[in-house]
Every structure is written in C-alpha cells, then in structure tokens.
Amino acid sequence: MVRITKGTIERRNEILDMAEKLFREKGYNKTSTTDITKGLGVAQGTLYYHFSSKEILAKELVNRQLQLVHKHFSNVLLRTDLTAYEKLAWIFIYELDDPHNHVEIFSYLHNDHNSLLRQMLYVQTICQFSPIVTEMILQGNQEGIFKVEIPALIAEFFLSTIHHWVDSSLFSWTKKEKIARITALQSTFEHLFGLEENQLNLNTLRKVVAEKIQ
Numbered sequence: 001m002v003r004i005t006k007g008t009i010e011r012r013n014e015i016l017d018m019a020e021k022l023f024r025e026k027g028y029n030k031t032s033t034t035d036i037t038k039g040l041g042v043a044q045g046t047l048y049y050h051f052s053s054k055e056i057l058a059k060e061l062v063n064r065q066l067q068l069v070h071k072h073f074s075n076v077l078l079r080t081d082l083t084a085y086e087k088l089a090w091i092f093i094y095e096l097d098d099p100h101n102h103v104e105i106f107s108y109l110h111n112d113h114n115s116l117l118r119q120m121l122y123v124q125t126i127c128q129f130s131p132i133v134t135e136m137i138l139q140g141n142q143e144g145i146f147k148v149e150i151p152a153l154i155a156e157f158f159l160s161t162i163h164h165w166v167d168s169s170l171f172s173w174t175k176k177e178k179i180a181r182i183t184a185l186q187s188t189f190e191h192l193f194g195l196e197e198n199q200l201n202l203n204t205l206r207k208v209v210a211e212k213i214q
Helices: 006-025 031-042 044-050 054-077 084-097 112-143 151-166 175-184 186-193 201-214
Strands: none
Touching: 006 044, 006 054, 031 054, 031 112, 031 175, 054 084, 054 112, 054 151, 084 112, 084 201, 112 151, 112 186, 151 186, 175 186, 175 201, 186 201
C-alpha cells in the first residue's frame, strides 16, 4: 500500500493531470502508460508506484472529477432546512442549468476511445450518489411528500435515467433538448415519486429553487 504524504498526493495529482490531458487529446484507448510517464518526464516505476494499472489510474481520475459534482449535491441534499421536494427540484434545475459546468469537465468522454471511462463514470455516479438520493426519498416519505415503496431502487433508477436521458456529460444535448427530455418524462417522474400532476413542471421547479435555495 502506498503511504499517503503531501508529496505523494502532489505526485498522484501530477500523474492524473497528465493522464487527463492525454485522454482528452488522444483518448484512453490510444494513450499508454509510457505516454503518460514521458509527458511527465518520470520513470514507469513512478507511475506504477502510485497506480497499479492504467485502468486503476482511470478510475481514480473519474472519481476525482466526480467529487466536485458530489460536493455540490451533498451541500444541498444534506441540508436540514430544505424539504425533500425542494431538494428534488434543485436536482432537475442543476442538471438543466449546469451552474458549475460539470458537462465541460466530462466532455472528453464523448470520444469513442474513452468508452471505458464513460462506463466508469456511470458506475461511480450510481455508487456515490445513490445513498444521498435515497436519504432524500426517505425524507420525502417521512414528510408525506413522496410515496415511494423501495427508496434505494427508485434512487438508482432515477439517477440512471437522469444520467442517460438528460445529462450532457455523456451526450451533447443542447439546453433546449434537455428541457424537452425532462418535460417528456415529467409525468413518469411524478408517478415515480408519488407526486401530484404538474408538481415537476419545470417552471414550478425553477420558482421553488429561486425562492428556497439560490
């Protein structure tokens, strides 16, 4: 096991930075560990001291990039002064407006040579975000806002749908296209959470977020 020190963290980040640069330029499939070490001017052993394989390195890179989004989600979804409905409204508006430009962070995944990284992003998104979305749903059930029988499964389904159908980190949807996609699924999501008709209307959600969160 690698002992984590300040120098270790800095070196790991240097390797991740170079890997990200090359994955953006060439793609994961066309980038070798030799390319990464040459770009840094270090020996192969230095890379393998910190990452046992290119795949492990890639997982760590995706995880690092996802942490920024997770931080924003946690800052809102773990707030005790918001109702579950207000938190759900924020998720939709966050996905639509992308205020922290997370789509740009993951834009390089559109490259076909980064298909493995897209898969990693999906898996880590579900693993990292499901627990806090599940907690939001449990809160909504307790408040009498939601009527969800199996919160953990619905959390995974909701995240999977948002990730594939709406989020532009995998597909280059325009904002107009994202609005159309969210609107098309409005009644489905309302049924999913046990909400009344039009409670997930985008105009209503935007008003809720403007009044309660921003």
